[in-house]
Structure formats: structure tokens, C-alpha cells
Amino acid sequence: DVKVTQSSRYLVKRTGEKVFLECVQDMDHENMFWYRQDPGLGLRLIYFSYDVKMKEKGDIPEGYSVSREKKERFSLILESASTNQTSMYLCASSFSTVRLGQGITQPQHFGDGTRLSIL
């Protein structure tokens, strides 16, 4: 079974702090993703990575950065936390379509999330 592990289930931080959220997957997936989930807004993509040291902005990257130094690990960084970044953060991973072949897609597999509160 695919396992995506997020380092913390609950996290409380203060405004202005630098916050690190960590995610590790054990399936040798090329792609990794960070989402936030808010009531009424659904899952929104923050950043994703399709290879080590490669990253691309998602739909809402402002105020966030990411790091992928190893294939299995993808970190989300809140440079200076603000109260509007209070949310549920979800990490996901999937195979690359290059590995699978064009026209074939595999689902993203999710961790159990980190509920982050910024006070």
C-alpha cells in the first residue's frame, strides 16, 4: 500500500514565524503535491514537484515556498506565517505519466493532513 506520511497532525504557530511542513512517501513517486483545504473552497493546489529539485507553482502559491532535495520528501514552507494561512494542509504523491506512458494516469495518494493554526 502507498503510504504518504505528514510529520504533524496538529500544529500551532504564531504570526510571523517560519513554519515547515514535511511530507514523505514510500512509493518512489515522481510527483508530489501540496494542497490546502478550507470549508466551501475545496482542495486548492499550492505547489507541486515533478522531480527532485524541480517545482512549479499551483493555483495559490503566494506566501509559500517548497523544497524537494530527495525524491521521497517534499517540504512546504510558510516564510512568515499569517492568520489567513490557518488551514488543513494535505500532501499527495503520484507516478509520472512519463513512467506510465501517455494516456495512462494514476491517482494521487494523500497523507492524513496537518491542521495548522496560526495565532
Place this chain on the structure above:
Amino acid sequence: EDQVTQSPEALRLQEGESSSLNCSYTVSGLRGLFWYRQDPGKGPEFLFTLYSAGEEKEKERLKATLTKKESFLHITAPKPEDSATYLCAVQVVDTGTASKLTFGTGTRLQVTL
């Protein structure tokens, strides 16, 4: 812009009362449509992938179907353990190798005794 709309927002059923959840989508070109189940405090759990109109997939009391504009998740004789939020997501053909998904906001299902 790719859009995914799920309805209803919330649905309350009695045990055994069958129903359907809807996911309508507007995309430039569909590579795949995914259904996920999410329990409170947990991450989404993958259920089905559908690729082309007319395709159907089944798992226990759940059956997913796909047309060119929408997908349905049919729940037959639901049980309380089927209570969860059901999410629909689409992947379009131009997302490169990274298989990005666009999610709907989900349907919150509650099944009572």
C-alpha cells in the same frame, strides 16, 4: 478555465435508501476523472478512475459512471459507515507529466439508521 461542480453539497439518507451524487465538469480535454472518499480529520482516499464516456466502475455499494459532461456516484443501500465527504477531481490532457488535479468542493453524505 477547468471547473468541477459537485451537487448536492450535503445529503442525508436513511440506511438502505439509495441515491446518487453528481459531479459536472467543464474542461478542455479530459484525461481522467477521479472519485475520492474523505473521512473527518483524514486525507482523501482514492475510490475510482474513469477515463471515457460510458465507462462504469463498481466497488461494494458504490458505482461510478461517466458521460461527456458529468459523473455520477451511485450509492446502493447505503450503510452508516458510508458516511463521509465524497470528492470528485479531473485531470486534463495538458497537465504534462505532473498529473495535476482540479477538485470539486465535495458532497457531505450522512447515512442514518
